[in-house]
Amino acid sequence: MFGSAFPWAAALFAPLLAMATTAVRADPLPEPRVVASTGGVLDILMVARPAPIRTFPFFEPTGWVYDICPRPADGSLSCPPKGVAANLYGGTRLALQPGDLLKVRLVNALPRNPDAEHVQDPGHGYLALNPTNIHTHGLEVSPRFPTVDNPTYGDTVFVMTLNPKNGPLPPDAALHGDVRIRYTDYRIAIPKSHPSGLFWLHPHVHGIAMNQIASGLAAIITIGDVEDYVCKDAACAVALGRMSIRHMLLKDAQVTKGGKLKNQQDLEFCQKRNGPAPEAPGRGFCKGINLGAGDANYIGGRWYFSLNGVPYPAIAMKNAAGEIWRITNTSANATYNLQLWNPKQKRNMLFQVLSLDGIAVDAANAEPSAAAASTAGRVQAEPCPGSPSGIGHKALCARSILMMPSSRVELWVVDRDANDKVVKAKAGDRAVFRTAGINTGPLGDTWPAIDLGAVGFSAAGSANLPQVLDVAGSPHAEIPARVAADLASANAKIGANADCKPLPAGHLRRIFYGLDVTNTKFAGLGYEEIDSEGRPVPGTFRDVRAFDPSIPTVCVPLAPGNKPVTERWQLVNITPLDHNFHIHQMKFAVVGDPKVENGSAATNGILVDNVPLPRADGICITVADWRRHKCTVHPVKVDLPFAIAGDFVYHCHIMFHEDGGMMARIRVRASR
Amino acid sequence: MHLARFAVAGMAALASGAEADAALLPGVPDVPAIQAAYADAKGENADRHLDDLTVHSADCSPIDAGRFYCQISYLRARDDAAEHLYFTVVTMEPGPDRWILKSGLCRGDGAAP
Numbered sequence: 001m002f003g004s005a006f007p008w009a010a011a012l013f014a015p016l017l018a019m020a021t022t023a024v025r026a027d028p029l030p031e032p033r034v035v036a037s038t039g040g041v042l043d044i045l046m047v048a049r050p051a052p053i054r055t056f057p058f059f060e061p062t063g064w065v066y067d068i069c070p071r072p073a074d075g076s077l078s079c080p081p082k083g084v085a086a087n088l089y090g091g092t093r094l095a096l097q098p099g100d101l102l103k104v105r106l107v108n109a110l111p112r113n114p115d116a117e118h119v120q121d122p123g124h125g126y127l128a129l130n131p132t133n134i135h136t137h138g139l140e141v142s143p144r145f146p147t148v149d150n151p152t153y154g155d156t157v158f159v160m161t162l163n164p165k166n167g168p169l170p171p172d173a174a175l176h177g178d179v180r181i182r183y184t185d186y187r188i189a190i191p192k193s194h195p196s197g198l199f200w201l202h203p204h205v206h207g208i209a210m211n212q213i214a215s216g217l218a219a220i221i222t223i224g225d226v227e228d229y230v231c232k233d234a235a236c237a238v239a240l241g242r243m244s245i246r247h248m249l250l251k252d253a254q255v256t257k258g259g260k261l262k263n264q265q266d267l268e269f270c271q272k273r274n275g276p277a278p279e280a281p282g283r284g285f286c287k288g289i290n291l292g293a294g295d296a297n298y299i300g301g302r303w304y305f306s307l308n309g310v311p312y313p314a315i316a317m318k319n320a321a322g323e324i325w326r327i328t329n330t331s332a333n334a335t336y337n338l339q340l341w342n343p344k345q346k347r348n349m350l351f352q353v354l355s356l357d358g359i360a361v362d363a364a365n366a367e368p369s370a371a372a373a374s375t376a377g378r379v380q381a382e383p384c385p386g387s388p389s390g391i392g393h394k395a396l397c398a399r400s401i402l403m404m405p406s407s408r409v410e411l412w413v414v415d416r417d418a419n420d421k422v423v424k425a426k427a428g429d430r431a432v433f434r435t436a437g438i439n440t441g442p443l444g445d446t447w448p449a450i451d452l453g454a455v456g457f458s459a460a461g462s463a464n465l466p467q468v469l470d471v472a473g474s475p476h477a478e479i480p481a482r483v484a485a486d487l488a489s490a491n492a493k494i495g496a497n498a499d500c501k502p503l504p505a506g507h508l509r510r511i512f513y514g515l516d517v518t519n520t521k522f523a524g525l526g527y528e529e530i531d532s533e534g535r536p537v538p539g540t541f542r543d544v545r546a547f548d549p550s551i552p553t554v555c556v557p558l559a560p561g562n563k564p565v566t567e568r569w570q571l572v573n574i575t576p577l578d579h580n581f582h583i584h585q586m587k588f589a590v591v592g593d594p595k596v597e598n599g600s601a602a603t604n605g606i607l608v609d610n611v612p613l614p615r616a617d618g619i620c621i622t623v624a625d626w627r628r629h630k631c632t633v634h635p636v637k638v639d640l641p642f643a644i645a646g647d648f649v650y651h652c653h654i655m656f657h658e659d660g661g662m663m664a665r666i667r668v669r670a671s672r
Numbered sequence: 673m674h675l676a677r678f679a680v681a682g683m684a685a686l687a688s689g690a691e692a693d694a695a696l697l698p699g700v701p702d703v704p705a706i707q708a709a710y711a712d713a714k715g716e717n718a719d720r721h722l723d724d725l726t727v728h729s730a731d732c733s734p735i736d737a738g739r740f741y742c743q744i745s746y747l748r749a750r751d752d753a754a755e756h757l758y759f760t761v762v763t764m765e766p767g768p769d770r771w772i773l774k775s776g777l778c779r780g781d782g783a784a785p
Contacts, residue, residue: 146745146758147755147757148747148757149755151757162761168761168763170775171763171775172775173775175760178760181761493755
């Protein structure tokens with residue numbers, strides 16, 4: 001608590017306090033604050049501002065938080081004061097229902113941030129003013145721009161809000177879209193047909209998105225309720241009624257020995273790339289190491305990995321029926337490999353996967369044997385033991401979940417015996433919720449192993465427990481058409497574009513992840529169209545370049561009648577480090593199952609909005625190197641059902657990479 | 673008023689007489705003034721300015737020495753997104769007989785792709 005006020009004292013007492021904090025009892029895991037819609041509307045003021053983080057042991061750094069409240073009737077641009085104990089850093093949940101209208105007045109009250117890396121880029125000095133915006137990640141909503149009749153924004157990243165206290169915009173700023181002063185109004189209509197599930201919200205100003213997320217700016221969004229897709233069966237519903245539903249934001253923050261939150265993250269803060277791992281996982285944090293003189297000496301600092309802002313909390317269950325965990329990776333860069341370690345059984349426990357990225361697993365079609373391929377390795381699925389015939393017979397279980405940045409997952413966590421069968425817990429049954437260490441390539445990052453929370457199972461309640469939970473969400477194949485119908489008016493207003501040509505039948509689009517060789521400081525994305533014979537279509541190749549907001553790389557017309565159109569894309573990572581692919585305004589299916597290679601992948605049972613892209617073997621600097629077979633790539637194919645018109649982006653969701661240029665603009669237009 | 677703090681600073685500048693040059697012009701730049709200043713800027717460098725830009729609204733607050741910082745919205749005639757209303761900020765400075773656009777609304781700044 002005294003770290004920021006007395007940094008010398010913090011350094012002096014660091015070793016002693018580190019010992020003490022590992023011995024004390026863990027704080028309970030709090031739920032995020034909830035702001036819920038009423039009468040079909042959620043009308044909120046969202047102030048992005050600095051605030052002390054009081055939930056970290058030892059340090060009390062200043063983070064950046066969303067202070068959210070119902071919009072004041074008097075037009076005030078600040079929320080009522082919160083108590084000292086308020087855990088704004090831990091996050092807020094916006095609870096919405098399908099068909100709701102989300103109205104947000106976003107106020108920028110952030111300080112200047114001159115230390116952000118990309119402030120130094122030509123034309124981007126204005127990023128030191130710390131402009132901000134929001135993106136409702138995973139929501140299938142319109143990215144519309146303002147009009148004279150409705151001067152508010154949809155879910156677009158092509159606008160940013162300045163805090164006027166931070167100074168005026170300099171001349172010749174290389175802007176990425178609209179500029180607003182002090183606040184911006186958003187009106188985001190949630191389609192009536194929107195699937196129920198877990199989504200989130202974060203800033204998305206290119207160049208400083210990482211800094212703002214790493215400082216703490218994130219909120220989660222829920223559409224509908226878990227009951228909308230879990231336990232439609234009456235007996236199952238009884239069990240579900242006994243379960244607690246937890247929402248967990250995975251958040252990380254690097255704090256230097258002086259108690260300052262470092263938002264220009266150093267991904268080797270605790271462990272050199274490919275260097276030796278600590279002997280044992282840290283409980284909620286890892287210790288900084290010395291990477292060299294000056295600013296790179298992190299001795300005495302900590303990299304916190306918290307749940308809802310609390311490092312290594314106690315997760316005490318209240319009923320033998322277990323809990324539903326709704327988990328969002330809100331870290332800017334960190335990849336987690338989530339596991340539930342059972343110290344008695346000395347192995348990772350099984351849990352049931354209910355949804356990924358806000359879309360319920362389609363139990364009717366999800367085959368565990370295909371699930372790993374259908375998620376490009378995110379879920380190493382296996383059958384759930386003891387499943388009765390009938391409901392849930394294709395339920396997915398797993399012992400680990402790969403969570404790259406922006407991923408969400410919903411799990412049923414319950415005590416299990418040595419045969420993985422659900423059992424009523426005995427007093428004292430415990431587990432450790434952890435992320436296993438993971439490396440993303442020879443030139444990638446090394447993510448530390450961290451114990452995230454202490455789980456205590458409960459012996460309370462009935463021993464009559466289901467072996468699996470029935471999952472039945474929106475039929476995946478029907479989602480795009482329903483969303484397009486709900487957004488017909490918004491799509492029509494976007495209009496057609498004569499330059500926007502449909503992808504010929506049998507063709508696919510190939511997206512390259514690589515380096516921008518015109519400026520080695522930047523990464524970027526490339527593009528080419530591939531014909532039905534697998535050959536590049538002449539004249540379509542665009543070499544890998546850093547993000548240019550003024551040039552849409554791809555233009556997609558909707559099908560006649562503004563019906564959805566599905567395109568197949570091949571994602572080719574030619575770099576020696578892992579990335580992930582995320583596209584706004586839609587869910588997509590990974591074509592991982594050979595059975596659907598020539599058909600629709602939407603029947604795989606799993607839809608996602610981000611997917612890992614494995615690194616190449618060997619070294620390719622350019623696409624030409626790849627064509628000369630200097631490296632071996634592991635392409636990922638996806639089926640993208642475009643249903644929403646507008647301009648939006650696709651990008652790597654490791655924000656260090658996105659800010660570094662791995663993003664492209666896409667244009668979807670109404671049919672002609 | 674978006675920029676209350678700038679307004680306070682501007683009032684202080686006025687009180688000290690720093691706004692003398694602006695006395696020849698209307699007190700605050702408005703939509704016609706900004707449209708005219710844009711036309712002047714386009715005349716000096718057509719490559720960096722769009723032909724089809726119409727200023728729709730303006731909300732200006734003083735910075736210092738007669739300069740104003742303005743939140744404006746504008747429309748473009750050639751746009752496949754019907755009625756798309758753009759927002760950006762411009763800096764206006766008083767000239768001898770008309771307002772001068774000092775920053776903002778340049779082609780290639782991303783505000784008007």
